[in-house]
Amino acid sequence: MELNNQLLQRLDYVDATRKKRLAMAAEILGTPHWLPDLIAICLNRHDAIGSRACWVLEFVFKKDPARLFPYLGVFIDGLSRLQEESSIRPMAKICELLAGSYYKPGKGAKPPLESRHRERMAEVCFDWLIGPHKVAPKAYCMQTLYLLGEEFPWIRPELREVLKLNYAKGSAAYQARARHVLKLLEKSQ
Template structure:
């Protein structure tokens, strides 16, 4: 599967092709692991396309993603491709939502998420990280507050620091997160 997938994503993808490849990968043994591996491809465009497919796998087949939660989580902090980070951030934001599947919640309860929180804070304060990724970071950190109570205070302070440095879209997201955290 990995070699065929690599061949398929060497060229520009349309949304329908991404959906098709996500369908295929979600139904084949170890294909999701292969997609995760391809997100780290040295060619940034290939890594981005693989991450786009990975996001679609989780969105459309979250239960098929469950066996690979540890593999994804263990590699989250290693993702340096900014285009792939956007998809990684969205996936983690979805994984940490209150309405995530119970199997995902069970995994996150038992998994040491400290490195995910630390990486997310690092991405949030990195000047080179685009606002779309930072938006996902805000969601992730707010979602981790129940498991890591110290995150709330740190997140509030970080948002205060960043709110004047970032775009108006970031400000709108901060407003939403403050409401989620029930702060002013």
């Protein structure tokens, strides 16, 4: 598939500022035929452009989650290919939001996550939680896995063990989120 060169050029001007990420997300929402290309860039580019695409996709998802629904299979199947830390963080956040919408539906549509999507998301989140990643994606993965554990009984005991094993060597932020999730796990027994 030939990627949209105009989209690639636009992503080149996106930086970490909220203003530019929001502006590009609005542009994507106004140009919906760019969304498949944006997702492809997120999942297949292991460079600054790929990370910027991930930042933008997070904002697109926060503004209009249902836009991602037709692409959930591609999105979830591609998560394991991510390498850049700045790509993993926004994608882990999207996973957390997807799981929250699926298991605790509030306003908006419930994501059409198939069982295989949820299982794959659990695998990827465990990989990110155990791997040498920064605290933010690990924290998002803790919450995602806790929610997925409502359906898959094997997840919560594994999550508890991973959190206890890594607690002492985790940063203060890691420990704070781990404490929170461990308390939730205790209540759910």
